[in-house]
Amino acid sequence: MTDSAPITSDVRVRIAPSPTGPLHIGTARTALFNFLFARHVGGTFVLRLEDTDVARSSLAYEKDILDGLHWLGLTWDEGPGVAGEEARGPYGPYRQMERLPRYAEAADRLRAADRAYPCFCTADELEAERKRLEAAKLPPRYSGRCARLTEAERAAFVAEGRWAALRFRVGEGVVAFDDMIRGRVEIDVANIGGDYVIVRGDGTPLYHFTVVIDDAAMRITHVIRGEDHLSNTPKHILLFQALGEEIPRFAHLPLILNPDRTKMSKRKSQTAIGDYISEGFIREGLVNYLALLGWSTGTEEELLGLEELCARFELEAVHKGGAVFDRERLEWLNGQWIRRLTPGALVERLQPFLEAERVAGRIDRAPSEDEILALVPLVQERLPVLGAIGDLAGFLFVDRLEIDPALLTPKRWDTATTRSGLVAAREVIAAAGSVAFEADELEPPLRALAEARGWKAGDLFMAIRVAVTGRTATPPLFDTLVALGPERTLARLEAAIALLPDDPT
């Protein structure tokens, strides 16, 4: 499969998630686009964990992210060691907290070259300054108060016990770059807010700093990330230059949006990949859908597997505008892929969902593999998500069926007709079943019964359906009866009949 794709190009891309939350839809899409780009050109796909926000990072999130990417089939060529395994790749470690000495070395270098300087301003001072600017209707910007401190003044602050953050000197000029998706972007550094902090007072490095050092150290050639980083790009370019590193190419992907067109967020949308997995979206559907959010082949084809996506993906064909996440379309695509699964594969994927139904107490026993296999023809085209299996076929695995008596009587029937219909049906089914309990043996006599009594076959069937399943929407009736087996079919008919008054007045 794709995880053993040969490396035939110098292209190196990365996905750099921060383990401060479960794998997010947007991160997954960015990872997918990086992966597709790498595979398309025969490049290398690197995974790096940006865990410098120690307070919010956790191992549980890290695991969720790694598992999620694996589940999607986005295997990386280089990345951190997990579960006792060695890290893979020549540019490790791939966790930023294990790379601290490298950031310290780079910080020293910038400091020595006077491209960065210690800033002794306190949070309160900075806050006051920001307020002053805001009141004067000026853009927030660091004044540069500490930029020209003499060594003596610095020593005085240190003696005072103040801790210094390290600020990068921004200088003047215009930073320009050719975004692979948006074309030329030019930003005057006067607008990026002044000299910015690259190392905190406590000595830990900040994102804008680590991302540049690592992208350079890991020889990343193309930075493919979300549009929310577009405005930050000049900060990165300035650092690449100051460090004497080659500047990678940039490609900023359009954002995935909430229905109200704001950046997709946990508050307004379901963003955790894990939640989609537990609902029963399958990787083929999710990958296909995500790939089409912001990209298209340029043709009218839209059912594309990972292999095909790798072959066809073009970064230049990515859209510029944000895309609203459309769950209905995802469900449709997911259903398409479920229908394309082989029976064996569907059985395998259904098993955990049936087991979950059992654990939740919605069914009394989880069916065997063979039982599920027999079910596949009845359910395969009726599952938008695997999790729908409980609603669709759960009645087969419950010991005591709950029936809403109100549903038992078909729309055009009264309870007396329903009762006699079910009584007669029970006889017919018992008789037919004694020959062979098969769909072909059951249907003709029941149709004949309806005709003899002047009933619409559909009404009779509906009464039977509700009697044996408790539902008005089920897989085809006769296949359902067969799946249920003769004993349970007859017992359920009996129980349903008992629910109907035998002398309605």
Added chain:
RNA sequence: GCCGCAUUCGUCUAGAGGCCCAGGACACCGCCCUCUCAAGGCGGAGAUCACCGGUUCGAAUCCGGUAUGCGGUACCA
């Protein structure tokens, strides 16, 4: 506020000067199939291509402006 990016049916998108009074898909509506639900087939409705000016014989496509939206503007990532 400032800076940046964006703007084609409700949604995802095709479209790179004439093939477009704009094509496909999801959703929606109708019909067919049909024991229900799906699936599938057929058809329908749905976009004055944000707006205004320009360039051109001709613009959704090129240029300028405006509007709106979003993003960024942290000792978060």
